[in-house]
Amino acid sequence: MRTMAIVRRVFKQMLRDKRTLALMFLAPLLIMTLMYFLFQNNTTQVASLGVHHVDQSVVNVIDTKNVTIHHYDSSQARKMIKQHDLDGYLTQKNGQLTITYSNSNPTNTSLIKASLQSGLVKVKMKTLVTVTKKQRAALESQQAALKKLTAAQTQATVTKLKTAIAQAQARGDQATAEKLQKQLKQATATTSSSTQSAKATSYTTKSHYIYGSSDSTFFENFLPAFLGFFVFFFVFLISGVSLLNERTTGTLSRLLATPIRRSEIIMGYLIGYGGFAIIQTVLTVVFTITVFKIHLVGSIWLVFLTNLLLALVALTLGIFISTFANSEFQMIQFIPLIVVPQIFFAGLVPVDGMASWLQAIAHIMPLYYGANALTAVVTKGAGLGDIGVNLLILVGFMVVLTMLNIVGMKRYRKV
Amino acid sequence: MATDYVIAKQVSKHFGHQQVLNQIDLTLPAGMIYGLIGPSGAGKTTLIKSILGMEAVDSGTVKVMDTVMPNRAVMAQVGYMAQSDALYETLTARENLTLFGQLMSVPKIKLAQMIDYAAGLVDLTSQLDKRVSGYSGGMRRRLSLAIALIQDPQLLILDEPTVGIDPELRQQIWTELNKLKDTGKSMLVTTHVMDEAERCDYLMLIRHGIALAEGTPAALKQQYAVDTIEQVFLKAGRMQDANDGNR
Structure with missing residues (x-):
């Protein structure tokens, strides 16, 4: 079989060429190993951000694991970025935040951008939360007053109804007594339901992966x-x-x-x-x-x-x-x-x-x-x-x- | 069984504008050493490749073993030694011989015996298991010759078989070729070594793709009234140039 003669020759030649064999079999393993370590760990890239006169509440929320904060005493962003090799510089004038990016590494720029944005959203949320808390307190006190009022009213209705029932029963008017009994039940029912206050739903996420896992x-x-x-x-x-x-x-x-x-x-x-x-x-x-x-x-x-x-x-x-x-x-x-x-x-x-x-x-x-x-x-x-x-x-x-x-x-x- | 192993008739071939072969007639009967002599670029190798069927001819016909070439099956009956040593460097001589033996359909049981025979003929028996990369130029040439002999062919086509081989071994190889001839084999040999030409039974002088002269060495010398084949060659060449000039 001539084909097999060629096959045998190819095998012999390859087996004697140790360098080529090593290239074919070991080089892929070497490159794979390198790639494994390069892409494997999701280690966090850290961007450095200089800040000057920024409210501590803002600084606190920007300060994530992706961004490290350095405080400086100068408002000259350009100079400070060059001098301290920063990825960004944040200054504040009244309510106006100004950010300057070095942008030598776009990844770091987007890291700062992202944490600044999410930080500001957080700040907004916080203020919103405090506002709603205050509103809620006011609402609750109103509600309490209202409750007192309704309770007193119900009490009055109940007593009124009870006396009416007693009177009706004394008269032997069974039909009226039953009617009044129902009204009494309704009156008490409304009071109990109104005490139930609405509870806020808090959302939690649970992740499922069809392919791979969270470690992918x-x-x-x-x-x-x-x-x-x-x-x-x-x-x-x-x-x-x-x-x-x-x-x-x-x-x-x-x-x-x-x-x-x-x-x-x-x-x-x-x-x-x-x-x-x-x-x-x-x-x-x-x-x-x-x-x-x-x-x-x-x-x-x-x-x-x-x-x-x-x-x-x-x-x-x-x-x-x-x-x-x-x-x-x-x-x-x-x-x-x-x-x-x-x-x-x-x-x-x-x-x-x-x-x-x-x-x-x-x-x-x-x-x-x-x-x-x-x-x-x-x-x-x-x-x-x-x-x-x-x-x-x-x-x-x-x-x-x-x-x-x-x-x-x-x-x-x-x- | 025909007695003529090769019959080429009116073979012409050109590459581009250059006419490499111009109406060559060649007949090689059984039991003869046929020499093709001529300078480099004369068309010797092209003629050989046309006979083997590797090169298509423009016009004319080539028959080998009574079969019109190109024909793949007939190639098994022809031992071929190329002008350049085409050997697998990383393999040993034995492995090279084995490979070509298998390709030439040498039966498995006969293969070892044939390798010993062919290697013995070119005096390589002791070096058979050495890799070709460690071979000298002469050893490579001899191995190429051994490969041509591996299937014990009736017809051998040898393109410059003795280039780079020392005189003693060359003597030995020619003795072997004559022995092979005596068993009825035929050889078509190209050479530009004139003393080798003298050893051939029949010669064809090729120059610029044209068969200038042909005949036995003795007849050629007589025809041109000179003492050596070399002089025949020179004289024939000058006559060709003179004819070209006259045109």
Whole structure:
């Protein structure tokens, strides 16, 4: 079997090239680990805010875990920001607050903005609360007076009714007595109901998460896309460069001087490098699940399948692209053109929100389909039915590129 | 069984504006060493690739083993040694031989035996398990020759087989080639070493894609009334240039 001869050769060559092996298997783990620590902790970014002559009540509410307050004796915001490397400076003149942002770091600017806004809302609420408290006290005293009055009135009615009932009973007029009894009941009932005062509802929130948990981080969001990207990137590079080497050293031409079919060469590459792609995928997936305790909602086999298809697309694409390169250096030049743009469409930026022409571009990127499927499986537990279309499109990419590669080899041999 | 392994008729080929082969006729019968001589760029390699079916010809026909080329199946019956050593550097010589043996459909049980035979022929038996990256230029050339011999083909097409090989080993290789010839095999050899040309049974001189002269070495020397093939070559070349000038 000639294909298997090629596969064995690919395996032997890869296993002897320790550097490339390490690149393929360890580099993704290294980058994942870095990303894990970069995105994992939701540590609070802290912005520094200088204040000058601001009411303590305002300062107190702005002072959150995201903003540290420094008091200064100058109203020159610009100078103080530069001098003390502050992110913002807040001054007050009567009721007017003036804030100056350094804006060298937009994140810190928005942090200050947010806490200033929420702080001011809090201050407003407080004043509102004190006002309502006062109003309530007044209302309550009125109510008490009213209650006294109604109580006295009821008392009078009750006594009146009671005497009337006694009189009616003495007269033997049972019907009137019953009527009056009912009125008496009503009179007492109104008093008891009016004592019940309305209680204010206080709201509390309880959060439920359909996917992931409150601990979900960016890392978990990006992870599936990156799993796909790593496989895509490394397989593209390694297969492209190795076929390029075959071309430049003349071994491809030499292979084609044997009765091997062009398709057998391509298949040998697919199986050989596909095998390494599987090992790489298993390694990275198992690593992230066991070491980082990433919660995988869907089936791990679907993750492997999707990654394998992505790898095969990358493989055929790498081989295809390598025909346009004359050296390894030129092959590297295709990375920013072919590989890097794909990561933007892998789900890091929501594709739905893109301009329509960008969305059109997304739909010609293999990684868009692969990463979408991976994200769906990892975070939402999507099944084969949900991602089937994506996988079929990947298969389509692979088939078309394989055909092109087989035809493209006619350059080296006519049959 | 036809006695002619290769029959090329009126083969022409051009790349762009350059005419690389111009109506070449070549017939290689069984049991003959056929030499193609000519300067670099004369079209020798293109002619070889056309015979192998790797290059499409513009006009004319090539038949190998009675089959019109290009034909994939016939390639298994042709041992080919390319002008540049196309070897897998990270593999050992044995692994290179194994790979090409498998591609040439050498039966599994015969493969080890064939590797020993081919390696012995080029004196590489002791170096078989060394990686090619550690080989010298001459060793690579010999390994390429061993690969061409791996399936014990009836027809060998050797593109500059002895470049970079020391005289003693070259002597040895030619002895082997003659032995192979005696078993009924044929060889098509390109060279620009004139003393090697003398060892061929039949010669074709190619220059600028044109077959200037052909015949046995002795007949050529007689025809041009000179003592060596080198002189034949020089004389024929000058005549060609003179003819071109007259046009």
